[in-house]
Amino acid sequence: MYSYSEFDAAFVAERNRQFRGQVDRRLSGALTEDEFKPLRLMNGVYLQLHAYMLRVAIPYGTLNSTQMHKLADIADRWDQGYGHFTTRQNIQYNWPKLGDIPEMLEALAEVEMHAIQTSGNTIRNVTADHFAGAAADEIADPRPIAELLRQWSTDHPEFQFMPRKFKIAVTGSPNDRAVTKAHDLAFRMVRNDAGEPGFEVIVGGGLGRTPMVGKVLRAFLPQEDLLAYAEAVVSVWNMLGRRDNKYKARIKITVHEHGIEEIQRLTEARFEEIRPLFKGADQAQLRAIEAHFAAPDFADRPLSGFERAYNSDPVFRSWADTNLSEHKAPGYAIAQISIKKHGDTPGDATSAQMRVMADIANEFGHNELRISHEQNVVLPHVHKDDLPEIHARLKSHDLATANIGKISDIIACPGMDYCALATARSIPVAQQIATRFDELKLENEIGDLKVKISGCINACGHHHIAHIGILGLDRGGVETYQITLGGDHTETAEIGTRTGPGFGYDEIVPAIERLVAAYLDLRLTEDETFLETYRRIGMPPFKEALYGEAANKRSKAA
Known part of the structure; x- marks a missing residue:
């Protein structure tokens, strides 16, 4: 993974020195909150409902065991002993004092x-x-490109005060696990007819109050042109983007208002203008970056321990079947650690859990961890014969829940428990859904089902692209929860469709239960997923399950 250069270290040190002075002036009263706000936001500091919040960057979701240990130490020393992993692969501390x-x-x-x-x-x-x-399905590791984009964008003088925030995602696989089509700009690695790797460029995706699936801006972009093209896209939007209305300032609105063809024309013209200015410096920097991302030395070892545990321990077998994914190296697996134990807050990890995961990564995982956009932690390189020991250690710290991709593996924003923008609670709804379906012992029967919850229209919980999405709103001082169905965050991305009127706080979990019961009755086979069933039969049967006369009678009886 990438290590700081002397420039990186000096740059971060200077930014920290500047911000320390800004904090001192705020605490002394020399700066008002309005004057301080843009300064703190540049350094990841928000003012939430009850306290300041610090959002720490985990670039492209990659960190090592030393860094995870430090995150745990910070949680203990300056927060309340935990951190919250987010859908942008970051970590948030919800209770720091500004002076700290x-x-x-x-x-x-x-x-x-x-x-x-x-x-x-x-x-x-x-x-x-x-x-x-x-x-195993990867064309190439996209993280060197992500690091190149990080270095280019950090403190870029043209892009510090844009119309609105701008989010970039990169993937090197045909199976999209990076939610590329819900980003302002995304690069999806593909091959051209000659078999050469390059990128499909996607622009104008986003969620919030106006959800949109990104559009293809260029079908194939050679890798050597990526940085110049990224600069062209952001430059065009920075000129066109609206500054009169923050709700219409994101690039998705710019693409919608001007049309993808006009954005293509302007981007290509800007690209041809600035492309010669790079003079290959970006490619030299990329080659230097790539050296930091060499694959580990994978060991050739027997699998006897894994096979013995898999055949004799049903708890381990359930975890292995659910939480492991195929690795490109023989004998290895990708292990996902669920931060979604039934009834816990999705994405929250205690300092003790962070240390356990760090130690496991150091001992068994080539000193590498990842944070997923689904608010879980990933051990990307583990030998299968080490998995029984890994599972045992995770289990002792409530980290071995076998629910990756299941109904309790819920993405949820902090909602009204923390966020000043939220209009409804998210965390308790997620906890109740997870607990209820654990009680019913239906998770394995249900199979792959993505539930995502947002506590306001800003959609930080990605509810628009959930198989079952839940949006909490304030209706006359009462929490109301709208349901959307059929969303998809993958390469076949779609925005979910609203089912109809919302449900009260006490009604939303029974409503989800009715939806799932309808799915189990309607699917053709046990292997047909909720999304496949919905795409096959459409909304009406599910709407009937939610709002039909029989559903209303069941709700009243309950």
């Missing part, structure tokens, strides 16, 4: 981490496939 945040940033710098551009109207943390460098 400069110290937190200094501690992060000790392990080559920072909070720069995790907020504000700038280019945010570049995200990537959390299986990058390990996936």
Whole structure:
């Protein structure tokens, strides 16, 4: 993984020094909150309902065991003993004191981490496939490209005060695990007719109050042109993007208003203008970056321990069947650690759990961890014969829940428990759904089902692209939850369709239960997923399950 250069270290140190002075002036009253706001946002500091919040960047979701240990230490020293992993592969601390945040940033710098551009109207943390460098279906590891984009975008003088925030994702696999089509700009690795790798460029995706699936801006872009093309796209939007209305400022609205053909024309013209200015410097930098991402030395070992545990221990077998994915190296697996134990807060990890995961990665996982956009932690390179020991250690710290991809593996924003923008609670709804279906013992029978919950229209919980999406809203002072069906975050991305009127806080879990019962009755085979069933038969049967007379009678009886 990437290590800081002298320039990186000096840059972060200077930014931290500047912010320390800004915090001192805010605490002394020399800066008002309005004056301080743009300064804190540039350094990842938000003002939530009850306290400040610090959002720490985990570029493309990759970190090592030393960094994870430091995140645990920060949680203990300056927060309340836990951190919250987010859908942008970051970690948030919800309870720091403003005067302590400069110290937190200094501690992060000790392990080559920072909070720069995790907020504000700038280019945010570049995200990537959390299986990058390990996936069996991968064309190439996209993380060197993600790191190149991170370096280019950090403190870019033209892109610090844009119309709105700007999010970039990169994937190297045909199976999209990076939610590329819901990003402002995305690069999806493909091959041309000659078999050469390059990128499909996607622009104008996004969720929030106006959800849109990204459009293809270029079908094939040679890798050597990627950085110049990225600059062209952002430059065109920075000129065209609206600054009179923040709700219409994102690039998705710019693409919608001007049309993809006009955006293509302007982007290509800008690209041809700036392309000669790069003079190959970006490619030299990319080659230097690639050296940091060499694959580990994979061992050739027997699998007797794995096979013995798999055949004799049903708990281990259930976890292995659910939480492991195919690795590109023989004898290895990608292990996903669920931070979604039934009834717990999705994405929250205690400092003790962080240390356990760090130690496991150091001992068994080539010193590497990933944070997924689904708010879980990934061990990308583990030998299968080490998995029984790994599972035992995870189990002792409530980290061995076998529910990856299941109904309790819920993405949820912090909602009204923390966020000043939220209009409804998300966390309790997620906890109740997970607990209810654990009680019913239906998760394995249900199979692959993505439930995602947002506590307001900003859609930080990705509810628009869930198989079952839940949006919490305030209706006359009462929490109301709308349901959408048929969303998809993969390469076949779709925005979900609203089912109809919303449900009260006490009604939403029974409503989800009715939806799932309808699916189990309607599917053709046990292997037909919820999304496949929905695409086959459409909305009406599910709407009947939610709102029909029989459903209303069951609700009243309950």
